[in-house]
Amino acid sequence: MPHSENALVRKLSNFIKLSAGEVKCLTELQSARESVDGSTDLVHEGQTGHGAYILQSGWAYCYKLLPDGGRQVITFSLPGDFMGLRSILLRTSDHAFATFSDSVVSTISVKRLIAVFTEFPRVGAAILWAVSRDEAMVVEHLVGIGRRSAIERVAHFFLELGHRLQLVGMASETKFECALNQYLMADALGLTAIHVNRILQQLREQGMITLKEGRVEITDVKGLMDLAGYDSGYLDQPLPLLKFDA
Amino acid sequence: MPHSENALVRKLSNFIKLSAGEVKCLTELQSARESVDGSTDLVHEGQTGHGAYILQSGWAYCYKLLPDGGRQVITFSLPGDFMGLRSILLRTSDHAFATFSDSVVSTISVKRLIAVFTEFPRVGAAILWAVSRDEAMVVEHLVGIGRRSAIERVAHFFLELGHRLQLVGMASETKFECALNQYLMADALGLTAIHVNRILQQLREQGMITLKEGRVEITDVKGLMDLAGYDSGYLDQPLPLLKFDA
DNA sequence: CGCTGGTTTGAAGGTCGTCAAGAAGGGTGG
């Protein structure tokens, strides 16, 4: 795997060997960088003609608001993740994007993206694959909210988050930094912040997870995986080497 | 809108004017037809090298099973819908597909699909747009399970279903056939069948919906929309006329 | 006629939400 400062390159390198030219192509795709404060809205719900982004550093999330003021977090975006790519074909965005820590994002030019697909089809396939993986995450999220208990959801959440962070070199086997507060977690998991708090205490008492000052430590990985029924298959499927001979 | 027996053509024709050549292209894409019984698995979870399908007639659903035997329905597929297209880039399917009424499906040849994208870019864009719309539906589903009460979920579910059926000419403003049983609904909505039953009674008593022998009638559309907080925006966004001048 | 799949009903209990308030920081301005 080529050493790289770039999160997207690093993420894709877990699954496909990128040539120097392909790394260069990806780097250029992300050349337009922009710093944004924590808690700024990149795209609001119903916005038309919005762009797509790649998160370079920091934390972000995508969410929908309900008429009664409720909020549902769809996904958390980590460095190396695409944001808003999926809905680029729908004229108006069906959900909002916001950062919740100081971040750096790259805006993606659609024109350039299309050029990447024609000039570097392997990179194009890798991008589509990454987007498909994100879709699989949303599906898994849906399953969790629909059919898992609160403690299973929380357990699953941290395992998935740790796994994703490992892929971009931001987590060890058992530890990572995490700027999330319990309100965000609650709105992601379909719970209240109060209940999330109680569940975290349970997990701490059972010696599974400790969470202190933005540092997460998973103290019993196996126990947590059993509890959550965690299967990482949807996160680390290898990218098949498609042939674009059309 | 060109008159057509084909559900996919009919669905897309709601949003884009298809030329005769484009209709022909879509028809050919769906030429390989296959009849399947009710309740047959098309793709099972974890299957590798699975294909993609277009549902021609009948009802299907895609779901995941949990270790404890629970089931979460992700989406119901209606005639004209793609099935398994999203996960074609992931080697193994992250979820299962099954029919629950006698159906006809077309298997999609990946080669041919790629050919369509190069020869008929407008059709390609329309397909991507349809897939994006399906993604938006999954997101809306997630929001519903995470943040809506049981009665709101059920109300939202029937409004969305009716809306989708209208787009393929299978529903009037207020009535449609619906082969779903309450177990399937429950597994889609993150509830138990027993509770779904009670909610349906509530809706009937309030004069909003009647459901008898597979026929659904929405007797108070406005009331139901208010109750559900329904906004159909994610279903009928026009397809922007993208230029593929790359 | 009994079987099966689906709907309906009742009673009891648990998970999780709501309301209310206290505690622990961290930053700001006096």
Place this chain on the structure above:
DNA sequence: CCACCCTTCTTGACGACCTTCAAACCAGCG
């Protein structure tokens, strides 16, 4: 330096929504 925020985390009591368990009911069908 301290008073005063603000945000976040924490704790407790109470209640509601939804589940669980159990069983009756109904229609279609062999």
